[in-house]
Amino acid sequence: MELDEDRGLQMSDDTVRKMRVTKIYRENTDRINSMHFSQSGDLLISSAEDDQIVIYDCEKGLQKRALNSKKYGVDLINFTHAKNTAIHSSTKIDDTIRYLSLHDNKYLRYFPGHGGKVTTLCMSPTDDTFLSGSLDKTLRLWDLRSSNCQGLMHLQGKPVAAFDPEGLIFAAGVNNESIKLYDLRSFDKGPFATFRLPYEKDQWASLKFSPDGKLVMICTFGSVTRIVDAFDGTPLQSFVGTPNVQNLHLEATFSPDSQYVFSGSVDGSVHVWNAIKGYKVCVLNGNPHEPVGCIQFNPKYMMMASAHKNMTFWVPHGYED
Template sequence: MKEFLKPYDKMKVKLVDSVVRSFKVAKIFRENTDKINAIDFAPNGEHLISCSEDDQIVIYDCEKGTQSRTVNSKKYGVDLIHFTHANNTAIHSSTKVDDTIRYLSLHDNKYLRYFPGHTKKVISLCISPVEDTFLSGSLDKTLRLWDLRSPNCQGLMHLSGRPIAAYDPEGLIFAAGVNSESIKLYDLRSFDKGPFVTFKLNQEKECDWTGLKFSRDGKTILISTNGSVIRLVDAFHGTPLQTFTGYPNNKGISIEASFSPDSQFIFSGSTDGRVHIWNADTGNKVTVLNGDHPGPVQCVQFNPKYMMLASACTNMAFWLPTSEEGGV
């Protein structure tokens, strides 16, 4: 079972079009009874965590290609789950009772801390890549900065519309997408002074921004939506670089878009149950992968260390390349 994965960082092969097109589903998990609403890889790529509308948190061992543990969150529900830097811990937003963010020990299924403050649904949650701080954005039009060691909010930003947020790869700045029309960049050391730059984009007419991600090289920002469009903008100047379309989203759901670790490819789910992939530089569609997902694919991410892709509807699929160039 240990041979399920080959380390991405040890493979000399470059992720090129032919390798991307060769990805096939290697493992399917059917533990969930409702749609998976968020997934997150551990930074070392060894584990994946998912949460579902059936209130289950599932942890997968990526190296072995197995499910390692299931934790239930029946009382509060669970969404937007993320691993923290400490072993066996995660943070997540709530879907029941209130809009408190919760810090969970996965080892014994106990909550370590609660982070109250938001008065409406939390729609954005991200953890710093370098320290124990995290950001949350809510429909209450606030963005909050937290430290895992304290239940008290460390910083509060009132914004003009629904906010989504992301840290840059160095954890020095963060981006806030506001009202589906502007990106504001903040320096974490002086965020209370307001954004140091604001990029104004054309406001989305047909959909809302639902996610922001920096590329690993820090040069671009990817904007996910609840429509059939994904935006790629320059992280330094706010210049629109690419618009990725041609994937169905006829249900108005939040569909995740993600980068490959080398920032060269963009992956997205769709309501047709397939995974759509584009070249980030040219904007051209590279391929559409069919994994026989029975429902809309809301979550897609590439493993940060291994040559592996994960996509989720109610099922979780692990994809591996099959081409010789992929080294598999």
């Protein structure tokens, strides 16, 4: 299951079509709202509407630990660079971001400032910096070592944001119509590039860079996932899954080699496309009784995780050992 460190994860259409459900975990009593793999790929952390934080051991295929955040609620959970700490947004009391020790379930620091629901939260891939965006129409830049906001950007609408794989720039999607690129070292000077995209009737839910940094994915609260060129903003692909009349956030994810896009759906299946050429590779059948709202591909192992109320692990048939 482990990847070749020199070549990385080399996937093919055949590998993708062999993906099968290998484990289903039923620890949660309500919807899982976010999840995040550790950089080493050996752990997965999830947050849910039942206020549970669950940590999974990806190598052993076991639930490692469950924690509760009953007082503040939990959403948008991210590992930091230390696997025993995480940051998350809150769903109760206020919109403060919280820095949590997973070892003893104690908060190490609070990051107050947002005046509305936090809609995007992401760690830098290289250091202790992280980004948050909110319904208060601001993007904030933070450092884990200080409760004080390191940078504040006022925008014209609700932002979604993501760091590039090198941690040098970040992208902000605003008002479902433009992507702004900022240099982390001089973000206070404003964006160095702005890409205006065709009008999007479906509200943007999240942004992601491809692992090779060449593409930007726009996930929506509809049935469309869009891919644009990260260097000039050219629209490249529009992938349409199953109808999403409930306007759920159906997450999508890149494969670690940036060649494939895996998208959740309302009917419990996972739709897979070739990210570069645009053709649909296959539809993977999962749990037909619940949507796939969260989906992530492991950065180091040949496995994928998807979730709604239950957490599901996938590996290609023949890779189970």
